[in-house]
Amino acid sequence: MRQSACFITLEGLDGAGKSTHVPWIEAWLRQAGVHLLSTREPGGTPLGEALRELLLHQDMQARTEALLMFAARNELWQTRIQPALAQGQWVLCDRHIDASYAYQGGGRALGHEAIRQLDDWVMQGRTPDCTLLFDLAPDLARRRVGRGEGGPDRFEQESTAFFLRVRQAYHERVAADPERFHVLDGSLPVHAIQDRLGRILQQLVDQFAGHSNGSTS
Ligand code: TYD
Numbered sequence: 148m149r150q151s152a153c154f155i156t157l158e159g160l161d162g163a164g165k166s167t168h169v170p171w172i173e174a175w176l177r178q179a180g181v182h183l184l185s186t187r188e189p190g191g192t193p194l195g196e197a198l199r200e201l202l203l204h205q206d207m208q209a210r211t212e213a214l215l216m217f218a219a220r221n222e223l224w225q226t227r228i229q230p231a232l233a234q235g236q237w238v239l240c241d242r243h244i245d246a247s248y249a250y251q252g253g254g255r256a257l258g259h260e261a262i263r264q265l266d267d268w269v270m271q272g273r274t275p276d277c278t279l280l281f282d283l284a285p286d287l288a289r290r291r292v293g294r295g296e297g298g299p300d301r302f303e304q305e306s307t308a309f310f311l312r313v314r315q316a317y318h319e320r321v322a323a324d325p326e327r328f329h330v331l332d333g334s335l336p337v338h339a340i341q342d343r344l345g346r347i348l349q350q351l352v353d354q355f356a357g358h359s360n361g362s363t364s
Contacts, residue, residue: 151235151355151356152231152232152233152234152235152236152237152238152355153237153238153276153277153351153354153355153356154228154232154237154238154240154275154276154277155172155237155238155239155240155275155276155277155278155279155351156239156240156241156242156243156244156245156275156277156278156279157169157172157239157240157241157242157278157279157281158242158243158245158246158249158278158279158280158281158317159280159281159282159283159288159317159333160281160283160285160288160310160313160314160317161288161292161302161303161310162283162287162288162289162290162291162292162303163281163282163283163288163291163333164281164283164291164331164333164337164340165241165242165281167337168279168281168337168340168341168344169185169239169241171341171344172239172279172344172348173185173239175344175345175348176237176239176348176352179348179349179352179356180356181237181352181356182235182236182237183236183237183238183239184227184228184231184236184237184238184239185238185239185240185241186223186227186228186238186239186240186241187240187241187242188216188219188220188223188240188241188242188243188246189202189215189216189219189220189242190219190223191219191223191227191240192219192222192223192226192227194218194219194222195219195220195222195223198215198218198219199219201215202215202216202219202301203300203301203302204300204301205301206301209251209255209256209257210257210261212251212255213247213251213255213257213261213262213265214265216246216247216251217247217265217268217269220243220244220247220269220270221269223240224269224270228240237355240275243275243278244266244270244274244275245275245278245280245317245320247262247265247266248262248263248266248316248317248319248320249313249314249316249317249320250302250313250316252316253312253313253314253315253316253317253319254302254305254309254310254312254313254316256312259316259319274324274327275327276327276351276355277327277329277347277351278327278328278329279328279329279331279344279347280317280321280328280329280330280331281331281333281340282314282317282330282331282332282333283332283333283334284314284334285307285310285311285313285314286307287333287334288310288333289307289310329343329347331343331344
């Protein structure tokens with residue numbers, strides 16, 4: 148029996164709609180019979196969650212921020228994501244490598260090359276199988292953030308210019324690897340986005356799990 152595990156990541160500006168859709172995507176996949184690990188970056192491990200607290204609330208240099216994002220990523224990748232994929236479990240990760248290219252490479256202006264070097268070192272050429280990018284203009288996204296408890300975090304407090312650079316860097320990632328990305332228009336009504344998500348997820352199930360569901364060949 149063929150066991151193929153799919154590594155799905157979710158990306159987008161703060162406020163673009165990820166948080167609304169994550170529980171829906173998890174539920175959809177589980178209902179389709181997918182054995183799923185759902186996690187997030189930065190975070191997903193005890194060390195990663197401790198780093199997340201620092202990253203979201205403690206002022207630091209841009210390079211320090213990039214290194215801590217990759218430290219959290221390495222811990223999650225080696226201890227949770229890689230073992231899960233190796234066992235045939237699907238992984239849904241709320242943000243991953245593209246966020247570093249977008250936020251640290253673009254937003255913090257560290258540039259693509261600096262992030263690529265860290266990417267090569269930590270991920271060793273492995274990329275997500277599918278990335279869902281929730282795309283929204285920064286001025287619209289801004290109106291939706293900071294509504295949670297505790298007020299806006301370090302990233303949510305950034306300027307519109309910062310988020311324009313983040314969005315631009317995301318679009319460059321899409322242009323460089325169009326087959327991996329699905330760009331979802333975050334300004335559409337939730338049900339319209341979920342219609343599209345359902346079709347994308349069904350395609351993935353057909354592509355990755357089709358040979359292992361009910362087939363013993
Ligand atoms: P986010 O998913 O927005 O958290 P929330 O649950 O509060 O919506 O992620 C936290 C922040 O981390 C987000 O502003 C983007 C930032 N981030 C980076 O800057 N670089 C990265 O590599 C990652 C993974 C996240």
